[in-house]
Amino acid sequence: MRFIARDSTDSTMLDARRAIARGPLPDLTVFSAGEQTGGIGRFGRAWSSPRGGLWMTVVMPLEQDQLSKILEGLGLRVGVAVLDTLERACRTLAAGMGASDSGPSGPSPRLTLKWPNDVLLNGRKVAGVLVETAHAGGVPHALIGVGVNANFPARDLPTDLRDRATSILAELGVPADLARLRDELARAVFNAV
Secondary structure (H helix, E strand, C coil): CEEEEEEEECCHHHHHHHHHHCCCCCCCEEEEEEEECCCECHHHCECCCCCCCEEEEEEEECCHHHHHHHHCCHHHHHHHHHHHHHHHHHHHHHHHCCCCCCCCCCCCCCEEEECCCEEEECCEEEEEEEEEEEEECCEEEEEEEEEECCCCCHHHCCHHHCCCECCHHHHHCCCCCHHHHHHHHHHHHHHHC
C-alpha cells in the first residue's frame, strides 16, 4: 500500500484521476489531504472538506474480468466497512473519556449507515463514501473516496449543513488520531473490495 499525502489539494479524487491519466497505478495507492478546496461528493456535489477532517481516495487497479463482479455492491460494502471502522474508533475515544452505554458521561456514540454510503453519528452525517472507476492503458481502477468530519468544530461546516452534519470532535469532545484512522480505513476499504 502506497500513501501520497498532501497538506492541501482541490480533491483527492481528482489527484487520483490525474495520477491514473499518466498511466496505470501498479498497486493500491491512497491519496490523502489535510484539506480539500474542491471536494466532490455524489452526483458531483460540493463536499465541504475543512482542515481537521480526513479526506482520502483509495485507488485499486483491477483485472478487466474482475470489474463487474467487484463493482457490484461495492459502495454498500465500503459504506459498511467505513461504518465499522468509525464505530470502533469512536467507541475507543468515548471509552478514553470514561463514557459507557450507561455511564455518567452519557451514552456511547451511536453510528448508523444511511444507505448506501453515508455514516451518521448520533443521527447526523459524519462521513461519506464515493465509488467511481477510471481506466488507463486498458487497466480499470476502482477509486473509493472517503471523507470523515473528524477534528474540527461543527461551526467549521457550512451553515446550511450544520443541522444535518457533525464531526467526531463536536460529538465526542476529543480529537481522533487522523493518521491511525486513515490507515485503518484504507485497510478496511481494501478488504471490502
